[in-house]
Amino acid sequence: MLTAERHDYILNKLRETGIVRLQELVNELNCSESTIRRDLTYLETKGLLKRIHGGAKRLYTVEEELTIKQKSVKNVHEKQLIGKLAASLVTDQDVIFIDAGTTTLEMIQYLPMKKDITVVTNGIHQATLLTDLGIRTYLVGGRLKNTTKAIIGASAIAQIRSYQFNKCFLGINGIDTEFGFTTPDPEEAAVKHAALRQSAHPFFLADYSKFEKVNFAKVCDLDDAAIITAGINEKNRSRYQKFTTVLEAKE
Amino acid sequence: MLTAERHDYILNKLRETGIVRLQELVNELNCSESTIRRDLTYLETKGLLKRIHGGAKRLYTVEEELTIKQKSVKNVHEKQLIGKLAASLVTDQDVIFIDAGTTTLEMIQYLPMKKDITVVTNGIHQATLLTDLGIRTYLVGGRLKNTTKAIIGASAIAQIRSYQFNKCFLGINGIDTEFGFTTPDPEEAAVKHAALRQSAHPFFLADYSKFEKVNFAKVCDLDDAAIITAGINEKNRSRYQKFTTVLEAKE
DNA sequence: ATGTTTTTGATTGAAATTAACCGCTTTCAC
DNA sequence: GTGAAAGCGGTTAATTTCAATCAAAAACAT
CATH class of the missing domain: 3.40.50.1360 (Rossmann fold)
Structure with a gap:
């Protein structure tokens, strides 16, 4: 399982469900906790998700545009x-x-x-x-x-x-x-x-x-x-x- | 196996699967790791794919991430x-x-x-x-x-x-x-x-x-x-x- | 045939990636 | 509150992958 594949998987899942659990990802992607943590940290620095306790959630920038x-x-x-x-x-x-x-x-x-x-x-x-x-x-x-x-x-x-x-x-x-x-x-x-x-x-x-x-x-x-x-x-x-x-x- | 043939094979596989592993290509194309590396490097300079650790992925999804x-x-x-x-x-x-x-x-x-x-x-x-x-x-x-x-x-x-x-x-x-x-x-x-x-x-x-x-x-x-x-x-x-x-x- | 260029394969140390472990913090149920 | 369970970041060592180099092999022209 390549890094980019995991990232795609995580982002797609996030797009569908709005939230992902770290342990779920460990099982589904068949890799260690550390790896998933690293992925989530990376994707957060890229501004693609927001980390929360136990996993990550999707972020909405759209709502800000709405108010304007x-x-x-x-x-x-x-x-x-x-x-x-x-x-x-x-x-x-x-x-x-x-x-x-x-x-x-x-x-x-x-x-x-x-x-x-x-x-x-x-x-x-x-x-x-x-x-x-x-x-x-x-x-x-x-x-x-x-x-x-x-x-x-x-x-x-x-x-x-x-x-x-x-x-x-x-x-x-x-x-x-x-x-x-x-x-x-x-x-x-x-x-x-x-x-x-x-x-x-x-x-x-x-x-x-x-x-x-x-x-x-x-x-x-x-x-x-x-x-x-x-x-x-x-x-x-x-x-x-x-x-x-x-x-x-x-x- | 000619160079152009390998390039076509790689691009086609990439088109279908979105991601290719270097080791897979070595087996499937029956040539050395170095050769595949060279191919991937070349195709990247031509802007046809994005190299990642362990292989390469379609550029298409990357372009999408760039917003207007x-x-x-x-x-x-x-x-x-x-x-x-x-x-x-x-x-x-x-x-x-x-x-x-x-x-x-x-x-x-x-x-x-x-x-x-x-x-x-x-x-x-x-x-x-x-x-x-x-x-x-x-x-x-x-x-x-x-x-x-x-x-x-x-x-x-x-x-x-x-x-x-x-x-x-x-x-x-x-x-x-x-x-x-x-x-x-x-x-x-x-x-x-x-x-x-x-x-x-x-x-x-x-x-x-x-x-x-x-x-x-x-x-x-x-x-x-x-x-x-x-x-x-x-x-x-x-x-x-x-x-x-x-x-x-x-x- | 000969020399030149191109392509290929093997080897190397460096870099990246990984899982496992550790001590610490947060969360939750009672 | 309090303790157990779950989650956290950081470190480590083993593994994989990487780029660079060099020499052999193939293709090419003369």
């Missing part, structure tokens, strides 16, 4: 609650679509990393974060919109139509009993609509500020998708529950 | 010169492809912004920067590679095939008179090849450190594309000018 990007976003707390709830709906083997936008960005950090999931997205930031977390990610191709860094256009829609999703998680700007789900840009609306059509269980992520608002382009009717929200008032909750499922995230 | 941020510090000055020259080749109404990678990233800031150009890219960073500069940008869709933030895979290639480019600007890891243009990841090589096929005028951007290097996956032969470089020495310039156009960027 989160600034300049309104209703952060509600969005985090929504993100956590949305992520909890994702199960093993799922193939999901995640829309561009700040609200959907929040859910990514809570995704079940250990499970085998595939994510398709049209958001640049979403895609970057997802791969950083080691999740299998597909980015939809097409024209890149300057302001929102979302991919839109006919090519994007065509590509989305070639997939089938278990669930999709979409951002939205306006929710209204009469006009349904609406957003300012017709092209973004078209992309959302396409993703929704390909999904067995579509969800809209929206904090309380999005209710009773109407925007230019309609995505779909209220009863076409469920709503995941937080901080909603009693009046709106009872009103919108008549039309569709409203999942409310709590502390 | 670590790479971008090397040869910055040369890359800027190259970028400036490359950008000066772009003219009004051009539809161009820009590859992922740090070298191509440098050329974007010099692009003629006032002119009407369209850019297609498979690099996340490239796409972000291009839209920030107000350039009409299309991002190719497909699987997102974690380490280089490049989009690869069959879907990306299919999409590239549906376009026609006036010019394409590709990054590259190895340039060699015998093996042509090479890069570590076969999937990235396939994307580069596809873009090159759709381009009237393909260019490779490479600083001096890329010459006389060979990587795992071949993109094309030397005479299939022009080279834009900087800081190249006299010997390499005269050698490579025999095979293809070499544009050298100066202060």
Whole structure:
């Protein structure tokens, strides 16, 4: 057993389980305690893991990057609650679509990393974060919109139509009993609509500020998708529950 | 057993198993330890493998460990010169492809912004920067590679095939008179090849450190594309000018 | 055939890697 | 708290692997 082989083995195991025990490695790699200790010490100096009593754990630098990007976003707390709830709906083997936008960005950090999931997205930031977390990610191709860094256009829609999703998680700007789900840009609306059509269980992520608002382009009717929200008032909750499922995230 | 035969055997075995033991090779190739050592040393100087204690391993995994941020510090000055020259080749109404990678990233800031150009890219960073500069940008869709933030895979290639480019600007890891243009990841090589096929005028951007290097996956032969470089020495310039156009960027 | 260059194999001391041992610290159950 | 068990770093000696050297063998040109 060569040194590099052991190192690969350790790092791979760490990637999967998040933590490794020294004694386990001694058995599995069939070598002495000293050798494993030396390996762990070396890999720590390389910045590839963090040693802990009895073994080593994987380190996350990604979380630090997250906090930087989160600034300049309104209703952060509600969005985090929504993100956590949305992520909890994702199960093993799922193939999901995640829309561009700040609200959907929040859910990514809570995704079940250990499970085998595939994510398709049209958001640049979403895609970057997802791969950083080691999740299998597909980015939809097409024209890149300057302001929102979302991919839109006919090519994007065509590509989305070639997939089938278990669930999709979409951002939205306006929710209204009469006009349904609406957003300012017709092209973004078209992309959302396409993703929704390909999904067995579509969800809209929206904090309380999005209710009773109407925007230019309609995505779909209220009863076409469920709503995941937080901080909603009693009046709106009872009103919108008549039309569709409203999942409310709590502390 | 000829030298070239042994080299092929070693590289093939390395391709399959990712790691080779020196003693194994001695038995399998039926020659002395010294000979194998010599082979391994030579192949390492050619950049085809990484020697380790007791044998050798694939270079491919090592390259992955280098993040894009670590790479971008090397040869910055040369890359800027190259970028400036490359950008000066772009003219009004051009539809161009820009590859992922740090070298191509440098050329974007010099692009003629006032002119009407369209850019297609498979690099996340490239796409972000291009839209920030107000350039009409299309991002190719497909699987997102974690380490280089490049989009690869069959879907990306299919999409590239549906376009026609006036010019394409590709990054590259190895340039060699015998093996042509090479890069570590076969999937990235396939994307580069596809873009090159759709381009009237393909260019490779490479600083001096890329010459006389060979990587795992071949993109094309030397005479299939022009080279834009900087800081190249006299010997390499005269050698490579025999095979293809070499544009050298100066202060 | 002769001399030259290239390739190969064997030998060497140096360097790297390893397992085992030691005394010490941390952790955990009671 | 207290003792046992597990985990820790450091040292040691044996083993393996390494690079360098040199001479034999093979390939080559003249």
